[in-house]
Amino acid sequence: MHLRSTESTNTRARELAAAGAPHGTLVSAREQSAGRGRQGRTWTAAPGRALLCSLIVREPPRLLPMAAGLAVAEAIGPQALLKWPNDVLVGGRKVAGILVEGRPQEGWAVLGIGVNVALRQEDFPPELRDSAGTLGLDQQAIEPTLARVLESLERWLAAEPPAVLAAVRERDALRGKRVRWSGGQGCAVGIDQHGRLLVDTGTDRVALGAGEVHLEP
Secondary structure, eight states, rough: EEEEESHHHHHHHHHHHHHOOOOOOOEEEESSSOBBOOOGGGHHHHTSSEEEEEEEEEETTTHHHHHHHHHHHHHHHTTOOEETEEEEEETTTTEEEEEEEEEGTTEEEEEEEEEEESSSSSGGGGGGGGTTTTOOOGGHHHHHHHHHHHHHHHHHHSHHHHHHHHHHHHSSSSSSSSSEETTEEEEEEEETTTEEEEEEOOSEEEEEEOOOEOOOO
């Protein structure tokens, strides 16, 4: 389902999933008026310049967020790295974000994906111009990018957890970097077998299972 404009592709996909839409149902849009990101933030994109889509996943795998980030990074290219758990960076700037929502008790999740395919730097709000990035492609590249993302998703959603983790570690943007989060700060040292971010605080090693981490300047 492709929409010219919608409040949020995730909202529409959630409605469809709750109504019984099958695995693989895709909602995409040229424009969103109330796009959502992680941690309650908004996701903004100039009309017709970003890939905005949401995919219904039935019986989602345990590492769904990481598998999704990996698939998007792979679709972008070898230069794309993953900032745990699933932000995609190119040149240190965020070019794609992923929002996973769903009802585990009902066996489904919605995978929201936003990729800044053809945005220009002036399209970003002033507060994001130092951190947000773009692939810098033409608007005509949005559909081919979607095709590559879906192809990668099909493969990584079916992959075994050890394969997902190994591939994520190869694209880990945080390893060896100083990071901070709401509970402290330290040096990121990798990702464990459960998909948690490992951080050496200098006095201890902690495993972060959820939340937001920030690179120290």
